[in-house]
Amino acid sequence: xxxxxxxxxxxxxxxxxxxxxxxxxxxxxxxxxxxxxxxxxxxxxxxxxxxxxxxxxxxxxxxxxxxxxxxxxxxxxxxxxxxxxxxxxxxxxxxxxxxxxxxxxxxxxxxxxxxxxxxxxxxxxxxxxxxxxxxxxxxxxxxxxxxxxxxxxxxxxxxxxxxxxxxxxxxxxxxxxxxxxxxxxxxxxxxxxxxxxxxxxxxxxxxxxxxxxxxxxxxxxxxxxxxxxxx
Amino acid sequence: xxxxxxxxxxxxxxxxxxxxxxxxxxxxxxxxxxxxxxxxxxxxxxxxxxxxxxxxxxxxxxxxxxxxxxxxxxxxxxxxxxxxxxxxxxxxxxxxxxxxxxxxxxxxxxxxxxxxxxxxxxxxxxxxxxxxxxxxxxxxxxxxxxxxxxxxxxxxxxxxxxxxxxxxxxxxxxxxxxxxxxxxxxxxxxxxxxxxxxxxxxxxxxxxxxxxxxxxxxxxxxxxxxxxxxxxxxxxxxxxxxxxxxxxxxxxxxxxxxxxxxxxxxxxxxxxxxxxxxxxxxxxxxxxxxxxxxxxxxxxxxxxxxxxxxxxxxxxxxxxxxxxxxxxxxxxxxxxxxxxxxxxxxxxxxxxxxxxxxxxxxxxxxxxxxxxxxxxxxxxxxxxxxxxxxxxxxxxxxxxxxx
Numbered sequence: 001x002x003x004x005x006x007x008x009x010x011x012x013x014x015x016x017x018x019x020x021x022x023x024x025x026x027x028x029x030x031x032x033x034x035x036x037x038x039x040x041x042x043x044x045x046x047x048x049x050x051x052x053x054x055x056x057x058x059x060x061x062x063x064x065x066x067x068x069x070x071x072x073x074x075x076x077x078x079x080x081x082x083x084x085x086x087x088x089x090x091x092x093x094x095x096x097x098x099x100x101x102x103x104x105x106x107x108x109x110x111x112x113x114x115x116x117x118x119x120x121x122x123x124x125x126x127x128x129x130x131x132x133x134x135x136x137x138x139x140x141x142x143x144x145x146x147x148x149x150x151x152x153x154x155x156x157x158x159x160x161x162x163x164x165x166x167x168x169x170x171x172x173x174x175x176x177x178x179x180x181x182x183x184x185x186x187x188x189x190x191x192x193x194x195x196x197x198x199x200x201x202x203x204x205x206x207x208x209x210x211x212x213x214x215x216x217x218x219x220x221x222x223x224x225x226x227x228x229x230x231x
Numbered sequence: 232x233x234x235x236x237x238x239x240x241x242x243x244x245x246x247x248x249x250x251x252x253x254x255x256x257x258x259x260x261x262x263x264x265x266x267x268x269x270x271x272x273x274x275x276x277x278x279x280x281x282x283x284x285x286x287x288x289x290x291x292x293x294x295x296x297x298x299x300x301x302x303x304x305x306x307x308x309x310x311x312x313x314x315x316x317x318x319x320x321x322x323x324x325x326x327x328x329x330x331x332x333x334x335x336x337x338x339x340x341x342x343x344x345x346x347x348x349x350x351x352x353x354x355x356x357x358x359x360x361x362x363x364x365x366x367x368x369x370x371x372x373x374x375x376x377x378x379x380x381x382x383x384x385x386x387x388x389x390x391x392x393x394x395x396x397x398x399x400x401x402x403x404x405x406x407x408x409x410x411x412x413x414x415x416x417x418x419x420x421x422x423x424x425x426x427x428x429x430x431x432x433x434x435x436x437x438x439x440x441x442x443x444x445x446x447x448x449x450x451x452x453x454x455x456x457x458x459x460x461x462x463x464x465x466x467x468x469x470x471x472x473x474x475x476x477x478x479x480x481x482x483x484x485x486x487x488x489x490x491x492x493x494x495x496x497x498x499x500x501x502x503x504x505x506x507x508x509x510x511x512x513x514x515x516x517x518x519x520x521x522x523x524x525x526x527x528x529x530x531x532x533x534x535x536x537x538x539x540x541x542x543x544x545x546x547x548x549x550x551x552x553x554x555x556x557x558x559x560x561x562x563x564x565x566x567x568x569x570x571x572x573x574x575x576x577x578x579x580x581x582x583x584x585x586x587x588x589x590x591x592x593x594x595x596x597x598x599x600x601x602x603x604x605x606x607x608x609x610x611x612x613x614x615x616x617x618x619x620x621x622x623x624x625x626x627x628x629x630x631x632x633x634x
Contacts, residue, residue, distance in 0.1 A: 134339025137304055137412075138353050138402075139329035152343045226343045229386035 023195045032200070034187075039204050041182040045173040046212065049105055050166050053112030057161075060113070061120035065146070071121060078114035086111070090178035099180030107179065111172055112165040119161025123154025156227060159220040163213050170209040184208075251280040251442045252315035252409035254301065259310035261296055261467065270296045271467030273310065278459065280409075281440040283625045285457035287447055288490070293467030294446045298412050301444060302331045314410055329353050332403035332411035332441070336418040338395050340387040346372075346398050347383040353406040371401040376431065393424045400432065404439075414446045429455060437626040450491055454479070454498055458625035462487050476502055476622035480615075496615055500579035502622050505572055508614045510595055510604030513538045518547075518562050522555045534605050538568065538594055544601035546571055546594040568594045572606055582611050 017024040060078075064071040086107070093103035127150045135149045151158075177186035187201040221228070255278070261271040271293040278284040286294040299305040301312055303324040312319045319327055340349050347368045354364045369379040375397040387395055396417065403411055417425045417432075433456065436443065447453055453460050454475040462470040462478065464486050471483040479499040482488040491498065511533035516525050518539060525537055537555065539547040539562070546568035554563035571594045572581040585593050585608065592607040 128337075128339070130335060130337035130339035131341060132339075133304075133337075134333065134335060135341070135352075137302060137328055137333035137335070137339075139325045139327070139356055140352075141325045144356070149341060149343075153341075155343075224343070226386045226388070229389050 018194075018196075021194045023199060027196050028200055035184075035200055035204060038182060038184045038187040038201065039208070042170070042173055042184045042205065042208060045101070045104055045108060045176050045181060045183050046166065046169050046208070049108035049169050049173070050112055050162070052105070053109045053165060053169075054116055054162060056109065057113050057116035057120060060117050061124065062146075064117075064121055065124050065150075074117060075114070078110075078117055081110040082114040084110070086172055086175050087178055090175055093179060101181050103179035104173070104176040104181030104183075108169055108172055108176065112169060115165045115168065116158075116161045119157050119164075120154065123157030123161075124150050126157065127153045155224055156220065159216055163216045163220075166212045166216060167209045170205055170212065174205055250409060251440055253280045253313075254278040254284070254410060254442055254444065255313040256297070257311045257313065259297070259300060259312055260308050261293070261300060261305060262308045268466045269293075271300070271307075274463075274467060274469055275310075276461055276469065276472050278442055278444070280442050282458040283436065283443040283445055283456055285445045285447060285453040285460045286463060287450060287453040287457075287460055288463035288470075289465065290448060291465055292463040294448075294463050295414055297463070297467065298414060298444050298446050301410070301412055302328045302333060304328075329356055329406065330408055330410070332405075332408040332413075334399050334403040334411070334413045334416045336415035338399040338419075340395055340398060340402070342387050345384050345386055346390070349387065349398060350402045350405050352402060357406055367405065371404060372398075374404070374435065375401045377401075392420055393428065396420055396428060397431075400435075404441075409442060411441050411443045412446075413443060415448070416445075417452070418447070418449075432456075433626045440626075451498070454491075454502065456625060458627075462490060474622070475624045497579055497582075499615060499622075500582060500611065501577055502624065503578045503614060504574070505576050505578060505581050505595055505606060506574040507623070508578070508610065510606055511592070511610060513594065513602060513605045515540045515544070515602050516550065516560055517542070518560055520560045522558060522560055525555055525560060534592060534607070536565070536592075538602060538605070539564065540602050543599075546596065546602045566590075571596045571600075574598070574603055578611060578614065581606055582608075 018027060057078075060074050064074055089107045089110070090103065093106055097103045097106060131149060131153070132145060135145050140148065173183050174185035174188065176183045177189065184201045184205045188198055191197045256274045256276050259271060259274045260269055262269045274293075274297055276284070286297055288294050296305055300307045301314070301319065303319055303322075307320075314327075314331070340346075341352070347365075350368045350371055351364045354367060359367070368383060372379040372382055377394060377397055382390070382394070382398075387398070390398065396419075400416065403413070417428050420428060429452065445453075445456055447456070457475055459472060459474055460478050461472045464470045470490075471478060471487045473481075473483075476499060478487065479491055479495045479502075482491055482495070488495075512531060513534060514525065514528040514532035514537045516528065516537045516539050529535055529537060537550040537560075539550050539554075539560070541547055548564035548567045550560065551563045551565040554561045570584045570588050570590070572584060574595060574597050576584075581593070585591070585606070591609075592605050594602055595604045595606050597603045
């Protein structure tokens with residue numbers, strides 16, 4: 001396995017650092033290019049999965065908001081999806097949806113549903129009863145109540161869910177290569193013994209998770225100025 | 232000039248369409264399928280345009296339910312409610328509600344938008360243009376004694392409880408509704424601020440003259456705020472619908488009597504001010520005046536004790552017999568003129584003041600401190616028999632310049 005990986009990474013017998021599978025800044029500087037494609041794949045996997053996952057969860061949450069009895073079944077179903085072991089999930093999908101992005105997306109999206117759905121419904125449920133009563137009493141229709149009062153007030157919880165889902169997906173996407181969808185995971189596993197490789201690929205995944213998290217956090221702060229307003 | 236200014240003060244209220252609307256409950260009932268007892272049982276009452284009608288009663292008497300049926304937050308089972316002569320049953324709930332001001336105890340301000348946007352809620356729903364909304368928001372903030380430039384862009388969490396309550400009232404008034412529903416709007420406020428808000432609101436009402444349905448469980452608040460009071464008992468049954476004075480004087484049954492309390496005579500005194508009643512005439516005398524003249528004055532007076540006053544007519548003290556022995560009045564007091572009561576004092580406070588000083592009579596003074604008559608325990612006792620029609624209520628009972 002390690003012999004094969006060394007062949008793939010390239011010839012590095014001349015360098016003792018490389019020979020030791022160590023952390024080699026020179027090598028990293030020279031070979032950084034090879035991480036660009038896996039990284040963009042990883043970003044793509046994450047953004048598309050979280051995006052579609054959010055859209056589905058949002059729709060399900062609105063449905064459950066209108067028809068309360070659906071909350072249980074939806075939570076149950078997305079909960080089952082969430083508990084499927086990740087490597088198994090990627091591999092299991094291959095016979096049905098083949099190797100590639102489709103299988104990876106299905107698995108990654110499935111994992112986001114429970115988190116986002118639950119946070120949206122919690123956020124909507126936490127809107128104070130008197131606020132809704134006042135809104136209805138002033139003549140807001142149910143639709144206006146939802147879009148002008150309930151959803152804006154649920155934004156902190158919704159975006160908190162989105163943050164968890166995003167960082168989780170960045171992590172899970174490192175396993176997407178099991179479904180043949182590339183990403184930083186495939187790069188890590190090409191030579192898991194070579195420290196430089198693992199540090200760069202793993203570091204990029206961590207950095208991506210951190211940056212995306214900060215972006216969502218920034219959005220949250222920007223759209224909820226009222227949360228920071230104190231006397 | 233002055234006429235134009237006055238007119239513009241009222242005409243600015245956007246279109247001037249809404250003055251005040253009458254309200255009528257016609258045998259309105261609300262029954263819930265799983266409950267034997269009705270929540271509201273054949274409630275019938277009429278509220279004249281511009282009046283405050285208080286719904287009062289113990290918890291579970293259906294007062295809030297009755298109020299919420301007006302803007303169809305709850306749909307009635309039987310009967311009909313007419314706002315301005317038109318049935319609410321035929322209106323779409325959302326449209327109807329935009330024409331009816333709505334203020335609740337918990338206020339329910341939107342925490343995620345500014346005070347200005349909170350107040351602008353209904354005007355926005357009605358599609359007013361931005362400039363008009365902005366002007367209206369500032370006008371309303373001033374109306375409820377908040378500084379527009381300071382408050383407009385704040386969030387509700389940045390306000391005190393009393394300020395939030397004021398914003399709640401301003402928001403309910405935003406589109407100048409002809410009818411307002413208020414469910415214990417001052418219920419969650421401490422007693423001192425509560426009293427202040429009540430007074431402020433009555434002052435506002437004296438100017439705006441909206442039709443208001445006001446729900447409370449507090450009989451004192453009901454007596455203070457109401458032009459008419461509907462006392463409800465458990466099961467949503469109307470026990471009595473009357474003016475505050477009538478309610479206090481002639482409670483219809485044991486329930487109402489108990490509900491208004493054993494101190495109802497005292498409560499009635501709270502509805503009147505010293506200036507509202509027939510005071511005793513006093514024999515006011517200056518030191519050095521001839522005693523013969525004083526005797527003539529005492530003939531005319533209701534109290535056989537002369538009140539010495541200074542050159543400006545301010546009470547000095549009650550004269551003793553010895554003071555009137557000689558040719559001229561001597562400075563010899565049986566007691567100081569303490570306490571004095573003000574013409575603007577509430578009768579209950581005046582009585583309390585007299586009891587505190589263990590006296591049966593007190594000199595009454597006007598705004599400048601000049602003697603204006605004598606108030607006695609007998610006079611106060613007598614007022615409890617005056618015609619109830621003469622007792623003012625609601626915003627009418629409020630003296631505008633309170634000191």
